[in-house]
Amino acid sequence: MKSKLNExxxxxxxxxxxxxxxxxxxxxxxxxxxxxxFHGKEKLALGQKTTLPFxxxxxxxxxxxxxxxxxxxxxxxxxxxxxxxxxxxxxxxxKIKRNDILIIGSDCKKDNSCFCEIMNGDxxxxxxxxxxxxxxxxxxxxxxxAGDKYLNKIKLKNIHSVDFKRNLTKEPFNIEDIPKAIDDKxxxxxxxxxxxxxxxxCGACTAVCPLCFCGKQKFSEDNDPYxxxxxxxxNDFSCIQNKHDLRPTxxxxxxxxxxxxxxxxxxxxxxxxxxxxxRCISACTANINIKNILSYFDKRIEEELK
Amino acid sequence: MKIELTYKEYLIxxxxxxxxxxxxxxxxxDFIFEPGQFLQVYVDNIGEATFAPCSDSExxxxxxxxxxxxxxxxxxxxxxxxxxxxxxxGPYGKGWPxxxxxxxxxxxxxxxxxxxxxxxxxxxxxxxxxxxxxIYLLSGCRTPHHLPFKEDKWRFKYQKITAEKTIPGFExxxxxxxxxxxxxxxxxxxxxxxxxxxxxxxxxCDILNDKKISDKxxxxxxxxxxxxxxxxxxxxxxxxxxxxxxxxxFRWDEIKKELNK
Numbered sequence: 259m260k261s262k263l264n265e266x267x268x269x270x271x272x273x274x275x276x277x278x279x280x281x282x283x284x285x286x287x288x289x290x291x292x293x294x295x296f297h298g299k300e301k302l303a304l305g306q307k308t309t310l311p312f313x314x315x316x317x318x319x320x321x322x323x324x325x326x327x328x329x330x331x332x333x334x335x336x337x338x339x340x341x342x343x344x345x346x347x348x349x350x351x352x353k354i355k356r357n358d359i360l361i362i363g364s365d366c367k368k369d370n371s372c373f374c375e376i377m378n379g380d381x382x383x384x385x386x387x388x389x390x391x392x393x394x395x396x397x398x399x400x401x402x403x404a405g406d407k408y409l410n411k412i413k414l415k416n417i418h419s420v421d422f423k424r425n426l427t428k429e430p431f432n433i434e435d436i437p438k439a440i441d442d443k444x445x446x447x448x449x450x451x452x453x454x455x456x457x458x459x460c461g462a463c464t465a466v467c468p469l470c471f472c473g474k475q476k477f478s479e480d481n482d483p484y485x486x487x488x489x490x491x492x493n494d495f496s497c498i499q500n501k502h503d504l505r506p507t508x509x510x511x512x513x514x515x516x517x518x519x520x521x522x523x524x525x526x527x528x529x530x531x532x533x534x535x536x537r538c539i540s541a542c543t544a545n546i547n548i549k550n551i552l553s554y555f556d557k558r559i560e561e562e563l564k
Numbered sequence: 565m566k567i568e569l570t571y572k573e574y575l576i577x578x579x580x581x582x583x584x585x586x587x588x589x590x591x592x593x594d595f596i597f598e599p600g601q602f603l604q605v606y607v608d609n610i611g612e613a614t615f616a617p618c619s620d621s622e623x624x625x626x627x628x629x630x631x632x633x634x635x636x637x638x639x640x641x642x643x644x645x646x647x648x649x650x651x652x653x654g655p656y657g658k659g660w661p662x663x664x665x666x667x668x669x670x671x672x673x674x675x676x677x678x679x680x681x682x683x684x685x686x687x688x689x690x691x692x693x694x695x696x697x698x699i700y701l702l703s704g705c706r707t708p709h710h711l712p713f714k715e716d717k718w719r720f721k722y723q724k725i726t727a728e729k730t731i732p733g734f735e736x737x738x739x740x741x742x743x744x745x746x747x748x749x750x751x752x753x754x755x756x757x758x759x760x761x762x763x764x765x766x767x768x769c770d771i772l773n774d775k776k777i778s779d780k781x782x783x784x785x786x787x788x789x790x791x792x793x794x795x796x797x798x799x800x801x802x803x804x805x806x807x808x809x810x811x812x813x814f815r816w817d818e819i820k821k822e823l824n825k
Contacts, residue, residue, distance in 0.1 A: 317565035351567050351796040441804070443825055473565075473797040481608045485565045488797070495799060498789050499634045514801070517825055522804045 261415040263396040268389075269299060271398075271412050272331070279329035279360050282315050284308050296331065304332045304391055305366050307535065311468035312337060313344065316359070317352060317485075327358045332389065334366035336379035336533040340468035343529045348471055352485075360404055363388040365420070371536025373427045373549050379533030382419065390420045427549070431556035433530070437520045439555040443513060446555075453551065454509020456544045461489035463515065463538035463546075469531040470515075490514055516551070567792070571606060571651040577626060578646050583712050585633045586677060587642045588618075591650060595627040599684035600659025600785060600813050604793050605629070605641055606651040613637035614790040616681035617655065618713075621688070630680045630712055656793040657812050660685050660757055661783060668755045671700040671748075673768065675741050675760025677712055679703055681785050681812070682759055690718055698722065700748060704741025704760070708734040722748070742767050752776035757813075759785040769816055779817035786812050786819070 263271065275281055281296040286303040293308045293315065312330055333341070338361055345356055363385035374380040382388070386405035390397045400409045400416050409416055443450065464470040465487075472495070474488035488495060496505040496514075505511050519531040532548070539547050574591040582588045597603070597617050606612045613635070619628035633639045644650065662685070670689065672682055689699050699720040705711040707729045726737040726744040737744055741764060750756075754777055758768060769782055788800035788807040795809035803822025805811060811819075 348565075348796060351792065351794055352565055353568055441825075471796075472799070473567075473792065475567075475612065475791040475797065477606070477609075477611070481606070483567055483569050483606075485567050485792075485797070488799075490798065496789060498787060504788070513825065517803065518798060518801065522801060522806075525804045 261397070261417050262392070263398060263412070263414060265299075265394060267412060267414075268396050271408060272296065272299075274408055274411055275329050275331075275360065275362075279327045281329045281331055282312070283331035293330075302332075304389070305334075305364050307334050307337075307366060307369070307372075307537070309537070309540075310466060311535070311537065312341065313468055313471070314487075316341070316344065316354065317348065317471075327360070329360035329362065331362045332364035333361060333385070334374075334535070335363055335381065335384075336366075336372070336374040336377075336535040337468055338363045338384045339379045339381070339533045340535070342384055343469055343531065343533070344471060346527060346529060347469075347523070347531075357404075360387075361385040365390045369536065369540075371539035371549070372534060373430075373536060374534035376427055376430055376433055376552075377530060377532055377534035379535070388420065429553060431553040433552065433556075435559045436552055436555045437524060437530075439559055440516050441521045443517075446558075449554070450509050450513045453546060454507060454512055456546055457508045457512045458544050459491040459508045459511055460543055461491035462541040462543060464489040464491060466537040466541040467531075468535060468537070469519070469533070490518070512546075567796075569653055569792075569794075571653045573649040573651055574627075576644055576646050576648050576650060579642075579644070582630070582714070583677075583710050585642075586710075586712055587631045587633070588628055588712070589631060589641070589644075589650075590619075590626055590628050591652075592626055594624040595652070595655070596624075597621055597627075597655035597684075598659040599662065599688060600681050601655035601657050602681070602790070602793075602808075602812055603629070603652050603654030603656065604790065605637070606653070607637055607640040607644075608651070610640045611637040612791075613641065614793070616785075618680045618683040619687075620691075621684045622691070630677065632677050654793065656808055658810065660785075660813055662688065665689075665755050666695050667697065669697045669700075669751050669753060671702065671750055671754050671756045673702045673704075673741065673745060673756060673758045673760070675704045675764050676706065676710065678758075678760030678785075679712055680759075682757060683713060683716070685757065686716075686718060689720070693719075698751075700750065700754070702726070702741065702744055702748065704728075704744065704764075707731055708736050724748070740764075742771055745771050750775050750777060754781065756782045757784075758782065762787070765816075766820075769820070779820065780815055782816035783813050784816055784819065786814060788812075 282293050283296045284303045285294050285301050291303050291306045291308045386402045388399040397420050400406050472488045473485035491511050497503050523531045574593045577590045577592050580588045602616045615629045618630045631642050633642045700722040701720050703725050708727050730738045791797040791799045793808045800807035803825035
């Protein structure tokens with residue numbers, strides 16, 4: 259059995275997958291990498307992080323129904339992990355199951371904003387298939403029965419692992435004790451105020467984050483409830499009656515963003531709502547950098563311990 | 565995205581204005597809930613709002629909700645008439661810790677319509693008097709006129725109402741709820757249950773602490789913006805807790821650290 263695919267065989271594989279799933283793949287258009295419904299291999303941007311994450315296809319906005327199972331082609335490992343975390347958070351309400359999704363991971367080009375290895379977002383697991391392009395050929399690894407099925411169909415040997423090289427974050431930090439520091443708002447009050455002063459509360463970070471899932475309840479014309487993405491930076495997010503806002507300032511809101519990701523969510527099921535994809539760093543119009551903020555806390559913790 | 569929520573329709577049996585802009589709505593049906601839990605009401609083409617059932621939780625034929633008209637949905641609910649139906653889902657959340665109240669002195673402190681989620685508990689306390697020691701019922705209100713459930717007759721040892729403005733013909737103290745609580749001699753092992761405007765919580769707890777009542781014996785029902793009610797949408801978060809799943813009733817020592825987050 260062969261262990262690598264040529265271009266033609268790779269097309270066959272995608273065709274087979276398309277029979278069972280609605281396939282989404284990253285494309286480069288107008289200088290941006292977008293996740294789009296599969297439309298041929300040209301302009302396919304394998305190994306590149308999309309500007310917006312997969313979440314809008316996993317849970318379509320508005321009252322549109324997902325009619326078929328969906329497959330994602332060439333997700334970087336950080337996004338593969340993010341899918342699993344998102345499903346743990348939302349599937350009890352939305353009934354979306356892991357088995358309805360085929361995840362095809364791929365090697366990726368790490369950019370300056372990535373820090374997946376710190377957030378454990380780079381483990382070689384969680385996908386059905388994994389592809390790595392090597393010159394004109396594709397190495398394919400399967401990790402699940404769903405993946406095996408396609409390898410068998412195209413008569414490809416499972417090589418079980420690929421070794422792909424990745425650059426490590428230049429200034430690594432330890433995430434372990436950071437949640438406790440974030441939880442201690444009083445001690446770092448000045449710090450949060452400073453971050454809040456810089457933040458425009460535009461909500462771009464919540465839009466690009468694969469793990470920001472706050473929802474707003476809406477009702478269709480037939481009075482059926484559905485959910486739309488919301489952002490915790492929106493003005494009415496924490497309003498109760500008489501328009502009394504419980505998080506009126508930018509520093510309240512950005513603190514809540516961090517607190518949800520690193521304290522509230524792990525309390526529930528040990529998941530940080532961050533896999534280190536770095537999209538929020540690229541998207542922030544105020545140059546607020548989550549990596550710098552987390553490593554600031556790490557340094558402060560080290561100083562305290564001395 | 566589609567979300568799985570199941571509503572059930574209940575027939576409105578009666579509606580009564582029990583205080584200014586405050587309506588008691590009696591519904592037909594067996595709605596099973598624990599005192600202190602909440603429910604969501606949806607009015608077609610208008611929206612959803614959160615209420616606490618306020619009747620005896622052991623009445624399996626009817627239940628009641630109490631509505632203060634403050635917004636579109638509450639106004640729409642209050643405009644419905646007997647014979648019409650209400651779409652309800654729930655109950656949700658964790659209510660009053662009844663198990664921890666057995667054999668204890670209990671103080672119930674309410675501000676304004678904060679009495680609503682406490683009322684099912686009052687039914688329990690009244691029905692099983694041997695299970696509890698002394699019960700103190702302290703209610704604050706703007707004027708006695710504004711106090712909901714004025715007609716309720718409770719047989720508790722100590723019952724006091726305090727109003728910011730008293731009116732002739734209605735027996736009440738004059739002043740804020742904090743002033744009333746200050747005057748009452750509460751034993752130091754009293755379990756205290758509070759519901760009302762959030763602004764009263766800290767001063768009340770300070771007074772209770774002065775009476776040697778510890779934070780872990782104080783339980784408070786919180787109000788936050790509810791959207792889903794099932795721990796998904798994150799609107800109702802207080803620090804690391806979600807009011808819809810971990811609350812709405814919280815122990816003061818656990819929640820007070822989270823309030824500014």
